[in-house]
Amino acid sequence: MNTLPWLNPARAQALQHALRERILIIDGAMGTMIQQHELGEADYRGERFAQGYDRLYNAAGHAHGDGCGCAHDQRGNNDLLTLTRPDIISAIHAEYLGAGADLIETNTFNSTTISLSDYGLEHVARELNETGARLARLACDAAEALNPGTPRFVIGVLGPTSRTASLSPDVNRPGFRAISFDQLRVAYREATDGLIDGGSDVLMVETVFDTLNAKAALFAIAEAFDARGTRLPVMISGTITDASGRTLSGQTAEAFWFSLRHCQPMAIGLNCALGAKDLRPHVDVLAQVADTYVSTHPNAGLPNAFGGYDETPEDMAAMLGEFAQSGLLNLVGGCCGTTPAHIAAIAGVMRGLAPRALPTLEEVA
Numbered sequence: 001m002n003t004l005p006w007l008n009p010a011r012a013q014a015l016q017h018a019l020r021e022r023i024l025i026i027d028g029a030m031g032t033m034i035q036q037h038e039l040g041e042a043d044y045r046g047e048r049f050a051q052g053y054d055r056l057y058n059a060a061g062h063a064h065g066d067g068c069g070c071a072h073d074q075r076g077n078n079d080l081l082t083l084t085r086p087d088i089i090s091a092i093h094a095e096y097l098g099a100g101a102d103l104i105e106t107n108t109f110n111s112t113t114i115s116l117s118d119y120g121l122e123h124v125a126r127e128l129n130e131t132g133a134r135l136a137r138l139a140c141d142a143a144e145a146l147n148p149g150t151p152r153f154v155i156g157v158l159g160p161t162s163r164t165a166s167l168s169p170d171v172n173r174p175g176f177r178a179i180s181f182d183q184l185r186v187a188y189r190e191a192t193d194g195l196i197d198g199g200s201d202v203l204m205v206e207t208v209f210d211t212l213n214a215k216a217a218l219f220a221i222a223e224a225f226d227a228r229g230t231r232l233p234v235m236i237s238g239t240i241t242d243a244s245g246r247t248l249s250g251q252t253a254e255a256f257w258f259s260l261r262h263c264q265p266m267a268i269g270l271n272c273a274l275g276a277k278d279l280r281p282h283v284d285v286l287a288q289v290a291d292t293y294v295s296t297h298p299n300a301g302l303p304n305a306f307g308g309y310d311e312t313p314e315d316m317a318a319m320l321g322e323f324a325q326s327g328l329l330n331l332v333g334g335c336c337g338t339t340p341a342h343i344a345a346i347a348g349v350m351r352g353l354a355p356r357a358l359p360t361l362e363e364v365a
């Protein structure tokens with residue numbers, strides 16, 4: 001898939017150019033910002049989903065009504081806000097762009113049929129991805145219009161889903177799987193097509209805890225690119241969930257990179273689960289072994305007793321500034337608990353610091 005032409009050559013080249021010049025800033029958490037609005041069930045549902053089911057959707061031979069079984073609580077279904085409260089999502093994108101983000105992530109972390117099945121909304125997967133990308137696109141276009149010298153990029157996000165293809169959720173049945181590679185591939189293909197059609201500049205397979213899930217996503221992306229005869233740059237970001245420094249499916253950062261290197265991503269990185277301090281040794285490893293750009297977007301420290309995050313913008317920015325001074329970073333942002341204030345502080349510290357030098361730049365281009 002890496003011999004296909006870019007879908008949008010001018011934007012892909014602008015991104016490559018920016019990556020050679022400086023450390024690029026990724027936005028911060030969407031969930032943390034949504035939480036501040038203290039939304040209730042009715043906010044999540046909006047008019048279209050007021051009964052819990054999708055008023056616009058009717059399966060053949062079925063009429064919605066009291067007790068028809070389609071109704072689900074939607075509170076906490078943050079991706080649904082793309083359709084029911086686009087004003088909130090657009091405002092969050094604008095805040096992060098105002099804070100200095102070069103790239104913003106679509107509100108699509110759970111917008112696969114697999115994750116949406118928890119809410120009975122599998123049928124809106126494609127729409128959520130396309131509309132999610134479009135909201136981010138509009139926000140980037142508005143920021144570029146205000147500041148024409150600074151290109152802004154939409155990262156179309158593919159989350160890990162809640163299922164694990166490599167491991168059994170039942171310790172007594174190691175051979176059992178709650179999801180197969182092909183089920184993941186089909187779900188990711190639909191999401192990918194929506195993200196591309198909505199105007200993403202980059203696709204990111206994010207918060208990877210299981211390398212096999214990521215491979216299904218990357219396979220689906222390759223299929224989508226092949227079908228279109230064009231491609232977008234791809235980023236992969238794993239997550240270290242274990243005190244021994246491994247992903248859930250048991251790989252160190254180095255093993256993770258070498259399992260996915262054949263996909264020739266534009267960037268490999270780590271995000272979530274840990275704060276910057278605990279993530280540092282693993283980012284250091286990637287910076288040494290990866291012949292592509294390295295990204296990181298850590299949480300704002302480790303969760304406190306209430307599940308919140310306490311690391312201040314200044315503390316987080318200072319730690320990440322040291323990453324940059326040590327030559328570890330090409331792209332940096334924030335995950336859980338981070339806010340526009342964190343991103344503004346990080347952007348401030350990164351200004352003037354050189355990006356990590358690529359070991360073999362020619363192979364990547």
Ligand SMILES: [Zn+2]
Nearest residue numbers: 064065068070
């Ligand atoms: Zn129904």
Ligand SMILES: [Zn+2]
Nearest residue numbers: 272273335336
């Ligand atoms: Zn996170």
